[in-house]
Amino acid sequence: MPTSTSNKPSVIITMGDPAGIGAEVTVKALASREISGLANFLVIGDLSVIEKAGKRSGVRCGFDILDLANVSRKDLRCGRSRPEYGRAAIEYLDTALEILKKGRADALVTGPVNKASINLFLHDTLYPKPYTLFEGHTEYLAARTRTRHVAMIFVSQDLKITLVTRHIALKDVPGAITSDAIYRTIELTRASLKYFFGIRHPKICVSGLNPHAGEGGRFGDEEKRVILPAVRRAALKFGGIYGPAVPDVVFYDALNKKYDAVVAIYHDQGLIPFKMLHFKDGVNLTVGLPFIRTSPDHGTAFDIAGKGIADPSSMKEAIRLACRLAAKRDRCSR
């Protein structure tokens, strides 16, 4: 990767699962003029897959590629879940982590991976030793960088939403939330609003869990028992922390600029409103890691992979946000 002789930040993009739309949205995003000049980009993936995606989409690949050559082009079957694709996706990530650890890049944008493929690979490799299930990029990056507390912020023009719990069954949510986890999420949300988005006095509202926020305990007491202590603790320490709010009011309020961000208690509470408005241009930002990491707000889209019809909007926004935050950090540290 070219070291920063220019003032541009250095941004790594991992291609994601070779059988998904990662390569396609990457080449399409980097081909657009508004994006291509924002940073020195290094795409980590498989040259043959990237070239094929470029040809199919009718765009030139004028960016640096670190070719790990672990998928042969003729064996590639788009839309399939296979352990070798999982291995490739993990190797792109591990390579990116090495470069980031050496301080030779400012930010990471991750293309979508297929959890099933990665878990097939991990199972094959580590069996019969017990292996840790791959839960997702965020958990993997946190584990590899020994980061205890991470949070994902879903970022769009008009909404910023952080989740306290993610991929767990709805029935397990009430038992899974703790005041401490909510407090950490508030803390990380606040830090990123300040340092990444330049909001000096962020206003953050924490949603309740139950309809009408439990209506004074009539249906559910988690607001009082679990959420309120976290809100009080954070409000005392930082100020500008509100809640627990009525869930079907707080997102309307946030959209109308009453708050800078909402802390949502469970996955769909935050993502139903976010994705309804930003299905195509939403971005994930992971905060707490020792580097900037963004990703598009969609998966591998196996149903349309290899067809050349994937929409790069979310990848573009993910790259744009990574570049913006990396440039800002650069300025601060110099």
Added chain:
Amino acid sequence: MPTSTSNKPSVIITMGDPAGIGAEVTVKALASREISGLANFLVIGDLSVIEKAGKRSGVRCGFDILDLANVSRKDLRCGRSRPEYGRAAIEYLDTALEILKKGRADALVTGPVNKASINLFLHDTLYPKPYTLFEGHTEYLAARTRTRHVAMIFVSQDLKITLVTRHIALKDVPGAITSDAIYRTIELTRASLKYFFGIRHPKICVSGLNPHAGEGGRFGDEEKRVILPAVRRAALKFGGIYGPAVPDVVFYDALNKKYDAVVAIYHDQGLIPFKMLHFKDGVNLTVGLPFIRTSPDHGTAFDIAGKGIADPSSMKEAIRLACRLAAKRDRCSR
């Protein structure tokens, strides 16, 4: 109430809790020209409260009022919860039900009531006999008309959403849903799309319960165990029924016209996206009752009651919808 000598439908509006914003939004809504000519209106409430609201809002009360005179004007304290206000709210409703039962009105629009006031009244009246808690208009009207299956549709220009469960703690939702309840909700939703909204072949999508609709059972099996059987049964009987869908995708799809309505499994799943977009102009339509009933999508708003600043948009839309549906039913039955 004037019997229909004109072709206009007859619509009853109950004033709701005297201490809330019901009277105010009613007089404001009926004062607007676009609304006042739509039907023969009869407002059931307290004349003194209505006149005061009219004076405060600077509008004339040019509509019929059935004065139950059960709240004295000088005792009225806006924003307070009191058993006598609860009694008044219940008496307005009971009077409306008698008129509707006699077939002398086509539709009912209910102003917001305060559950606490009504329950204080019921407790005082029936104590020490065990009394049934007032759960809300919908449950009360269903019980009084001996209707077994009712559903509430939240109606706006671009979204129609029905709820399977309503005011229960989130932790109780997974145990409370049954295939039968979901099937009945689909059935009522479909009937109202056909008969009220004139959609000949409605497309209805049922949401899943868990993030990613459980991702094939990885986090939650209610989709397969409870929701899918209801969807299959309804799809076989009616056609045009889809799901269980990924919750953070289905509302985006509905907003983009892929479906005519979404059946949401729990309160906030449906109301977070609905209220984010239609906080002010959303309307509730209750289906399954022997008459048309709509209501504004807000409560008594005790914090602003008596100040003359309440927004009548949702009440206007509730009246407009009631008039439109009543006119349609009228045309059908003649």
